[in-house]
Amino acid sequence: MYLIRIVAASFIVFVLQATFVHRIYVGGAAPDLVLVLLAVLVLDRKPLVAVIIGFLLGFLQDLGNASYLGMNALAKSLLGYGISRFASGYFPDSALFRGLMLFIAAIAGDIIILNITASFNPAGVLLSFFRFSLLSALYTAVTGMAVFAVLGLMPGRVVRPGGGY
Numbered sequence: 001m002y003l004i005r006i007v008a009a010s011f012i013v014f015v016l017q018a019t020f021v022h023r024i025y026v027g028g029a030a031p032d033l034v035l036v037l038l039a040v041l042v043l044d045r046k047p048l049v050a051v052i053i054g055f056l057l058g059f060l061q062d063l064g065n066a067s068y069l070g071m072n073a074l075a076k077s078l079l080g081y082g083i084s085r086f087a088s089g090y091f092p093d094s095a096l097f098r099g100l101m102l103f104i105a106a107i108a109g110d111i112i113i114l115n116i117t118a119s120f121n122p123a124g125v126l127l128s129f130f131r132f133s134l135l136s137a138l139y140t141a142v143t144g145m146a147v148f149a150v151l152g153l154m155p156g157r158v159v160r161p162g163g164g165y
Contacts, residue, residue, distance in 0.1 A: 006041065013037045014060060023104065029136035031143040032059050032106055038076055039083055039144060047084045054080025055057055062075040068116060075112040079105045095145050106137035 003159035017033045024030065038057055058076030062069050086099045108135035111125070118124035 009040075010037060010057065010060070017061075018064065026139060027135050029132050029139055031140045032109070032136065033142040033143070034072075034076070035079065035106055035109060035140055036057075036102065036144040036147050039098070039105065040079055040147065042080045042084045044088045045084050047081050050080035050084030051077050051124075052080075054078070071113055071116045074116075075109045078112065079109050082108065095149060097150050099141040103137050103141035106140040107133060110136065 008111045013033045013036075021033060036056055038054055040135035041053050041057075045053070055073050058073035059070075061072040061076070065071075074150075083101065083105060087097075110129065114125045114128050114133065118128065
């Protein structure tokens with residue numbers, strides 16, 4: 001039953017990311033809903049499971065852009081490991097911390113992706129980073145804080161013994 005909910009949530013997030021998110025751009029930046037889903041799924045999980053979840057989500061995201069196949073899989077795998085390893089248990093369980101965690105994760109993911117797409121050209125990476133990444137990371141963090149707040153308010157929400165929702 002839990003696996004079915006994960007697959008359904010992933011499907012909904014991918015549909016929203018592909019169809020709706022391009023309509024809510026702010027200053028050329030949009031939230032990364034897949035990163036928010038990754039954070040929800042891997043928080044309080046073991047790092048190996050988090051890497052696998054990150055790889056699968058990133059690979060599915062890569063299927064929409066075959067020219068850089070593997071780029072999101074790499075980024076989401078590393079971010080899944082980082083969220084699982086460093087965000088679980090070391091920091092307080094608060095909305096502000098989760099927002100900060102998502103902000104840092106979005107910046108780290110954008111740095112990985114920008115280096116790949118700009119062929120490791122520092123000028124191109126810095127230009128895109130300051131033009132889009134900071135605002136996108138802030139947008140993702142605010143969106144993620146809202147998602148975590150809604151999850152926290154759900155009456156039927158159960159935290160599994162190994163963590164996760």
